[in-house]
Amino acid sequence: MTIRFIAASRLPTPWATFTMHGFEDEATGKDHIALTLGDIADGQPVLGRVHSECLTGDALFSMRCDCGYQLQEAMKRVAEEGRGVILYLRQEGRGIGLLNKIRAYHLQDQGADTVEANERLGFAADLRRYDLCIPMLDHLGVKGLRLMTNNPRKVDALSEAGVDIVERVSLTTGLNPHNEHYLATKAGKLGHMIALADFVPADDIDIERKP
Numbered sequence: 638m639t640i641r642f643i644a645a646s647r648l649p650t651p652w653a654t655f656t657m658h659g660f661e662d663e664a665t666g667k668d669h670i671a672l673t674l675g676d677i678a679d680g681q682p683v684l685g686r687v688h689s690e691c692l693t694g695d696a697l698f699s700m701r702c703d704c705g706y707q708l709q710e711a712m713k714r715v716a717e718e719g720r721g722v723i724l725y726l727r728q729e730g731r732g733i734g735l736l737n738k739i740r741a742y743h744l745q746d747q748g749a750d751t752v753e754a755n756e757r758l759g760f761a762a763d764l765r766r767y768d769l770c771i772p773m774l775d776h777l778g779v780k781g782l783r784l785m786t787n788n789p790r791k792v793d794a795l796s797e798a799g800v801d802i803v804e805r806v807s808l809t810t811g812l813n814p815h816n817e818h819y820l821a822t823k824a825g826k827l828g829h830m831i832a833l834a835d836f837v838p839a840d841d842i843d844i845e846r847k848p
């Protein structure tokens with residue numbers, strides 16, 4: 638696998654002005670990005686998130702999942718700390734791609750849960766890989782992560798790939814009537830370490846895009 642660094646630029650957001658680093662995966666042709674803030678190459682563990690693309694949640698404000706809320710919260714927390722990294726991986730739909738995710742959503746509209754829908758389409762529940770994080774983090778000089786996630790498989794997969802996860806930081810936000818069942822399935826079938834009672838409800842979150 639060859640991940641090639643292409644270019645970096647400023648990325649002003651409502652929470653901080655991040656540096657955006659663009660990478661290309663030469664094997665798949667996919668591009669991935671990292672948002673960074675502060676000095677993350679000083680050898681100390683870095684607050685971080687490894688976020689999988691969810692066009693519907695991240696860009697279209699979908700309430701079916703918690704992805705957009707988690708991304709916003711992760712960016713906010715990194716900004717508050719003044720230091721951190723967010724790897725944004727183009728592994729849409731847990732690796733099945735956008736159009737297959739829409740197929741899966743169609744099955745979910747008819748009653749399947751998120752895991753059953755993937756299986757009915759002939760996919761495993763989760764096809765993501767995390768080894769591409771290693772060259773990205775190496776390029777950025779990150780030595781260890783305090784990783785914001787509720788997904789134990791992500792922690793294991795990243796550790797197995799060679800990322801030093803020094804701590805798991807919970808990221809429970811964005812609960813709403815449309816994603817309650819989805820989140821319960823993640824806890825029940827995918828092993829996510831979440832209890833619905835811990836969630837910050839979506840109603841309490843501002844989508845802040847003021848200049």
Ligand SMILES: Nc1nc2c(ncn2[C@@H]2O[C@H](COP(=O)(O)OP(=O)(O)OP(=O)(O)O)[C@@H](O)[C@H]2O)c(=O)[nH]1
Binds near residue numbers: 689707728741
């Ligand atoms: N196939 C499929 N993918 C989904 C569905 N809902 C969200 N996704 C994708 O799931 C990915 C996010 O994964 P999640 O399981 O929500 O979260 P996670 O990254 O495993 O764990 P956290 O770090 O706790 O957020 C993104 O790529 C989304 O596009 C769904 O119903 N079906």
Ligand SMILES: [Zn+2]
Binds near residue numbers: 703
């Ligand atoms: Zn999502």
